[in-house]
Each structure stands twice: as structure tokens, then as C-alpha cells.
Amino acid sequence: MLTIATWNINSVRLRAGLVQRFLKQAGPDILCLQEIKCTEEAFPREPFLELGYPHIAISGQPGYHGVATVSRLPLGALPRESFCGTAEARHLGCAVMLPDGSTLALHNIYVPAGGDIPDPSANPKFKQKLAYLKALAAWQADNGGGPAILLGDFNVAPLETDVWSHKQLLNVVSHTAVEVEALTKVRTDGGWTDLVRRFIPPEKKLYTWWSYRARDWQAANRGRRLDHVWASASLAGRARSATVLKETRGWDRPSDHVPVVVGLDL
């Protein structure tokens, strides 16, 4: 079984201890991080080396954004995409070398959050988010149709059950119709399968993010499912599990996102 996790960590330097706690507990073979908020040079490598993750790929920048993939298995490099014409570090593609000698294309993405106003003509950040999703839909995972995973912080909650209140979030960035349509086009045009909803029924409420701005995040429970793991058609049938590790949101000085872990029969 190959296990892969994704987690928007909201500063990997500040939360290296939390990441270690998660790795010791869940022990995934590969962890994809978003919002590392540091450059490649400033990335804390030692905590991962200590726990048996010697393969580390990083796309970073000072202060904001940034993605990294850490792995027990060797990683080859795949071309890095911008998807929105900016230099922001929001994508990292790796070729995972599997024990049988084959490779798995693993694309770790951090979709722009999109600001507060859901109007591309009034809000450049929302315009950038829609452009990113449009470019992502047009992009083909450069793996010759082989097995591929697309995962990360997509910053869109597509289903009604992916938010605490569908009605109250219809005009809130992350759950507007135009974003849901754009993300759905990415999934259908790319032939991707939402692995998490294969194991947790779409009828069931499911969140991976809870705002820092609630007095009591757990009592309010106003969450959204922003973090996703998708598989290519050839790989989807090999998925065996999907788990959301909600308890990490209750850890000391947590990220506002929690990890999502999938298991694949590879």
C-alpha cells in the first residue's frame, strides 16, 4: 500500500513540530505541503530527514505561497507550471519512483484563494483564481496518460456537503457557482476522480478547513472542504482508503487546514 497525504501547513518553519507529530502518527509514504511560506533555501529539511523522508522537492518564494513534496520514495522532477502567468510558487510536479520500477506523476498544487469579492472585474485576485483554474483545465498531466495524482489546496468546496451552509456560502469565494463550474471542468476535462468522495459518501458533510476567526472552531463547525486528492482514470480503481485527520485542527498552534490521506494498492 502506498499512502499519500496533502496538508496546507500555513508556514512549514513555524509548524515543523506539528508536521513531525503527524508523520509519526500517520506515517504516509509521501507528504505534499502547501503554503510553506519560505524559500527553498529556508525550508527545514532536518525534521523530515530524521523521520525517514530523504527525498524533498520544493518550490518556494519569500513570505507567501510555496509548495513542497517530501517522500520516502525517490522523486524525479516534472516541469513546473504557473497556470496563471505569475511567478508565484503554486505547483510542483514529481515523478515518484515506485518499488516495481514504474513511475507515478504527482502534482501538488495551491490554487489562489481569490480574495473576498467574487467578481473578476472588481477583484483581480478572483480573476487570477478563475484564470488559474481555466489554465489547469487546459493542461494535460504530462505523463502520457499514465498513472497520475492531482492534489493540494484547491481553495474550492465543490459540493453542497463540502460547506457548513450551501445557501449562506453561495456568494462567498470558494463556493460560488463560477468557481465550482471551473473546478468541475478541471476534473472532467482531465479525467480525474475525486478519491475522497469515493470513500466518504457525497451525502455526508466533510470539511478540511476551519477558519481561525471562530471563537470555538469545533463548536461553530463552519468548515469547508478545500483540500482534495484526485486520481487519473487508470489509477482510481487502485484506491483503497481516504481519511481526513480532523484532530490536527485541535493541536497546539494548528494550521487552519487538516491533512487528507489516501491509500493506493501500488
Added chain:
DNA sequence: ATGGTTGTAGGACAA
């Protein structure tokens, strides 16, 4: 309806 918090950086901005 509004404001609520966190991180990076060392003020405003992103989320």
C-alpha cells in the same frame, strides 16, 4: 450585518 485570527515581516497584505 459585521468582525472575527493568523503568518510574514517588521507595515501592509494575504488568507
